[in-house]
Amino acid sequence: MATVSRPFQVPRPISRSRSQRRLLPPFMLTLPALGVALGMLVPIVYLVIRAASAGERAWLLLLRDRTLSVFLQTVLLAGTTTLISVLIAVPLAWLLVRTDLPLRHFWTVATALPLVIPSYIGGFTVAAALGPRGMLQKILEPLIGVQRLPEIYGFPGALLTLTLFSYPYVLLSIQAGLRGIDPSLEEASRSLGHGPWSTFRRIILPQLRPSIAAGSLLVALYALSDFGAVSLMQFDSFTRVIYMQYQASINRGFAAVMSLALVALTGLVLYSEGRTRGRARYYRSAGGCNRPATLIRLGRWRWPALAFCGLLVLLALMMPLGVMIYWLVQGLSNGEPLRLVWSAALQSIIASGVAAVAAVIAAVPVAVLAVRYSGRLSKWIERSTYIGHALPGLVVALALIFFSINVVRPIYQTFALLIAGYTVLFLPQAVGAIRSSLLQISPRLEEAGRSLGRTPRQVLATITLPMARPGVMAGAALVFLTTMKELPVTLLLSPIGFQTLATRIWSASSEAFWARAAAPALLLVLVSSLPMAFLVLGDRRWRS
Amino acid sequence: MKDVAILCEGISKRYGTVQAVREVTLALERGQFLALLGPSGCGKTTTLRLLAGFEIPDSGEIAIGGQKVSAPGLFIPPERRRIGMVFQDYALFPHMNVERNIAYGLSRGPEQAARIQEVLELVGLVGLEKRMPHELSGGQQQRVALARALAARPEVVLLDEPFSNLDTGLRVRVRAEVREILARAGATAVFVTHDQEEALSLADQVAVMLNGQLVQCASPEEVLSPPGEPPRSAVRRRGQPTARPGLRGVCTL
Numbered sequence: 001m002a003t004v005s006r007p008f009q010v011p012r013p014i015s016r017s018r019s020q021r022r023l024l025p026p027f028m029l030t031l032p033a034l035g036v037a038l039g040m041l042v043p044i045v046y047l048v049i050r051a052a053s054a055g056e057r058a059w060l061l062l063l064r065d066r067t068l069s070v071f072l073q074t075v076l077l078a079g080t081t082t083l084i085s086v087l088i089a090v091p092l093a094w095l096l097v098r099t100d101l102p103l104r105h106f107w108t109v110a111t112a113l114p115l116v117i118p119s120y121i122g123g124f125t126v127a128a129a130l131g132p133r134g135m136l137q138k139i140l141e142p143l144i145g146v147q148r149l150p151e152i153y154g155f156p157g158a159l160l161t162l163t164l165f166s167y168p169y170v171l172l173s174i175q176a177g178l179r180g181i182d183p184s185l186e187e188a189s190r191s192l193g194h195g196p197w198s199t200f201r202r203i204i205l206p207q208l209r210p211s212i213a214a215g216s217l218l219v220a221l222y223a224l225s226d227f228g229a230v231s232l233m234q235f236d237s238f239t240r241v242i243y244m245q246y247q248a249s250i251n252r253g254f255a256a257v258m259s260l261a262l263v264a265l266t267g268l269v270l271y272s273e274g275r276t277r278g279r280a281r282y283y284r285s286a287g288g289c290n291r292p293a294t295l296i297r298l299g300r301w302r303w304p305a306l307a308f309c310g311l312l313v314l315l316a317l318m319m320p321l322g323v324m325i326y327w328l329v330q331g332l333s334n335g336e337p338l339r340l341v342w343s344a345a346l347q348s349i350i351a352s353g354v355a356a357v358a359a360v361i362a363a364v365p366v367a368v369l370a371v372r373y374s375g376r377l378s379k380w381i382e383r384s385t386y387i388g389h390a391l392p393g394l395v396v397a398l399a400l401i402f403f404s405i406n407v408v409r410p411i412y413q414t415f416a417l418l419i420a421g422y423t424v425l426f427l428p429q430a431v432g433a434i435r436s437s438l439l440q441i442s443p444r445l446e447e448a449g450r451s452l453g454r455t456p457r458q459v460l461a462t463i464t465l466p467m468a469r470p471g472v473m474a475g476a477a478l479v480f481l482t483t484m485k486e487l488p489v490t491l492l493l494s495p496i497g498f499q500t501l502a503t504r505i506w507s508a509s510s511e512a513f514w515a516r517a518a519a520p521a522l523l524l525v526l527v528s529s530l531p532m533a534f535l536v537l538g539d540r541r542w543r544s
Numbered sequence: 545m546k547d548v549a550i551l552c553e554g555i556s557k558r559y560g561t562v563q564a565v566r567e568v569t570l571a572l573e574r575g576q577f578l579a580l581l582g583p584s585g586c587g588k589t590t591t592l593r594l595l596a597g598f599e600i601p602d603s604g605e606i607a608i609g610g611q612k613v614s615a616p617g618l619f620i621p622p623e624r625r626r627i628g629m630v631f632q633d634y635a636l637f638p639h640m641n642v643e644r645n646i647a648y649g650l651s652r653g654p655e656q657a658a659r660i661q662e663v664l665e666l667v668g669l670v671g672l673e674k675r676m677p678h679e680l681s682g683g684q685q686q687r688v689a690l691a692r693a694l695a696a697r698p699e700v701v702l703l704d705e706p707f708s709n710l711d712t713g714l715r716v717r718v719r720a721e722v723r724e725i726l727a728r729a730g731a732t733a734v735f736v737t738h739d740q741e742e743a744l745s746l747a748d749q750v751a752v753m754l755n756g757q758l759v760q761c762a763s764p765e766e767v768l769s770p771p772g773e774p775p776r777s778a779v780r781r782r783g784q785p786t787a788r789p790g791l792r793g794v795c796t797l
Binding site for chain 1: 628692
C-alpha cells in the first residue's frame with residue numbers, strides 16, 4: 001500500500017461555471033499578452049485618429065493627381081521588383097537544389113548573402129558604381145571614351161537596387177519548397193511520358209506556388225515599405241513623399257493621411273496573399289521517408305548556368321563590397337576619421353541588443369498563448385502582432401511621434417520610444433521564431449510536469465521556456481539583425497545626438513559623401529552577418 | 545468495499561459532436577491494477593486524462609484517495625491530485641538528466657536525494673543518475689518515467705499505453721518488470737492498452753471500453769470467459785452490454 005509521506009493537503013477547489021469546460025490560460029500569461037496586443041494597436045489607432053483630425057484640406061490633397069501618380073509609381077515599383085525577383089529566383093533555386101551545378105554549395109551561400117546588405121547601403125553602392133559619372137564610367141572612359149552613363153536615379157536605380165537586395169527572400173522560400181517536394185512525384189511524371197521540362201512546368205511549378213507566393217509577399221512588402229533605396233534614388237514612392245511632407249512640416253496631417261493610404265496598400269497585399277493561400281491545398285508526402293532527389297545533369301548547359309550565377313553574385317555582392325572597400329581606402333588616405341564609426345557601432349549594438357530583448361520578452365506570452373491555449377482571445381492577440389508586418393517602418397515612426405507629442409509628451413525623443421518602435425516593427429519575427437520552437441515541444445512534457453505536482457507557472461519556467469531556448473535565441477538574433485539594418489525608425493525616433501551606423505551611413509550617403517559612408521557601411525554588413533551565420537547554422541543543427 | 549483509491553461516477557466528455565466518454569462509472573481498490581482495454585478511439589485515453597485532470601469532464605464526479613477532485617463546480621488541477629503519470633512516449637524532460645527528471649516531482653529538502661536513490665533502486669537504474677534521457681535505451685527510459693511517477697508516492701499511477709513504444713521481444717520482459725516494480729511500491733495503477741493479452745496478464749481488473757462506454761468490467765478470468773459466452777465476445781459485439789443486466793457501464797468490485 002502506498003504510504004503518504006507528505007502531510008495530507010486539502011486541495012483548494014477552483015469553482016467554474018458549468019458551461020466552462022476548457023482549461024483557461026493563467027492570468028500571468030493573458031495579462032502581459034493583452035498588454036502587448038494593445039501596445040501593437042497604438043500606432044495604427046493613433047494614425048487613424050491623427051488622419052481623421054487632419055482636416056478637410058489634408059483629405060482633399062489626397063485626391064490630387066499627384067497622389068494618384070505616387071500611388072501608381074509605388075505599385076509599379078513593388079510589382080516590377082517582385083516579378084523580376086521571381087524570374088531570377090525560380091531558375092536559380094532549381095539550379096541550386098536540383099542540378100549538378102559546379103560549386104553548388106558556394107553559390108547557395110553567395111546568392112543568399114545579399115540579404116545582409118540593407119537597401120540604403122545597396123542604393124549608395126549602386127549610385128556610386130553605376131551613376132552617370134560613377135566608377136563604371138571612370139573605368140570605361142579611358143577604354144572607349146564614355147563621357148556619361150545613362151541616368152541611374154529614378155525608377156531604374158530604385159528597381160535595380162530593390163531587386164538585387166530583396167530577391168533572396170523568394171530564393172530561400174523556393175529552395176525550401178523544392179526540397180519539400182516528394183521526388184516520387186517527379187518520377188511518376190517522368191514514367192508517364194513527360195520530359196524534364198514538361199515535368200517542371202506541370203508538376204513542380206504548381207507545387208511551388210505557395211513558396212513563390214510567400215516569397216513574393218516578402219519582396220512586395222519590402223519594396224512597399226522601403227525608404228532608403230527610393231530616397232537615395234530620388235524616386236517618389238509613398239515613403240519618400242511622406243517623409244518629405246513630414247520634414248517640411250507644412251502639413252503633418254497630410255503625412256498622416258498618406259501614411260494611412262500606404263497602410264491600406266500593404267494591407268491589400270497581405271490580404272490577397274492570404275486569399276490565394278486559403279483556396280489551394282498542398283499536401284506533402286508523409287514525413288521521414290523522403291529520399292533525396294537525384295540531381296539532374298546539366299552537361300553543356302552548365303556554362304550559361306554558371307554565367308547566370310556569376311553575373312548575379314557580381315552585381316548583388318561583389319559590386320557593393322567592391323565599392324565600399326574602394327571608398328574606404330579612398331577615405332582613409334584622405335584622413336577620414338574612424339573614431340565616430342566606433343561610437344556609432346556601439347550605439348547600434350546597444351539599440352539592437354535592447355530591442356532584441358524587448359521583442360523577445362513581449363513575444364513569449366503571445367507565442368505560448370497562441371500555441372498552448374488556442375481560442376478566440378489568443379488568436380486575436382496573435383493576429384495583433386502581425387500589425388508590425390503590415391506597417392512600414394516610416395509609418396510606425398510617424399505614428400509614434402504623433403502619439404508621443406500629443407499623448408505622452410515625456411517619452412518624445414527618448415531611447416524608450418525608439419525601442420518601442422523597433423518592438424512594434426519586429427515583434428512578428430520574434431513571435432514566429434518562438435512559436436515554431438514551442439510547436440516542437442510535446443504537450444505531454446508539460447502534462448508530465450503538472451502530474452508531478454508543479455503549477456502551470458512552474459512548468460512554464462522549468463520545462464517550456466528552457467526547451468524553447470533555441471527559438472528564443474533565434475528570435476532575438478533575428479530582431480537584432482533587422483534592427484541593426486533598420487533605417488526610418490532609427491532616423492525619426494532616435495534621441496538627439498544618438499547616432500547609429502545606419503543614421504551615419506544615411507547622412508553621409510544622402511549627400512554623396514561616399515568615402516564617409518563606406519566605413520560604417522562595411523562594419524554594419526560585417527556585424528549583421530554574424531547573427532545571419534548563427535541563424536543559418538542553427539537552422540542546420542535543428543534539421544539534423 | 546475496502547479502501548477505495550479511485551471512484552468515478554457517471555463521467556462524460558464530448559468534443560464538439562463526438563461523445564468521447566459516456567457515463568463511465570468505476571471504482572478501484574488501493575493496491576490494485578486496472579486495465580482500460582479497447583480499440584483505438586474508444587475513449588480509454590480520454591478517461592485516463594480525465595482522471596489525471598488534463599481534461600475537464602462535462603458531467604460526473606471523480607474522487608481520488610477519498611478526495612473529490614472533479615464534480616460540477618469543482619475542479620482540482622492535475623498538480624494537486626496526487627497522481628503519477630507514465631506517458632506513452634515517456635515525456636522525459638530532454639534538458640534534464642535522470643536525477644533531475646526524478647527530482648522534479650519532489651519537494652526540495654534533505655530527503656530528496658534519499659528518495660531518488662530509493663526509486664532508482666526500485667527500478668534498478670542505480671548509477672545512471674547523470675545520464676541524459678537520449679543516452680538511455682527504450683526500456684531504461686521507461687523505467688525512468690516510472691521512477692519519476694512513483695517518486696512522490698502518488699495515490700495512483702496512470703499509465704498511457706505504457707508498452708507500445710517497445711518492440712515485441714522486449715515487451716513481455718518489461719511488462720513483468722513493471723508489474724513487479726509497481727507491486728513492490730505498493731502502488732495503485734490504471735493503465736490503458738489495446739492489447740488484450742497485455743491487459744489480461746497484468747491487471748487485477750479489466751475494464752473494456754467501446755465507443756466511449758464501459759461495456760464490461762471484471763477480473764481477467766471473467767473477461768476471458770464471461771458467463772455463457774465465448775472469450776472476447778464483448779469486444780466483438782459492438783456496443784452491446786455484457787451478459788450481466790443492470791451493470792451496463794458500471795464497474796464494481
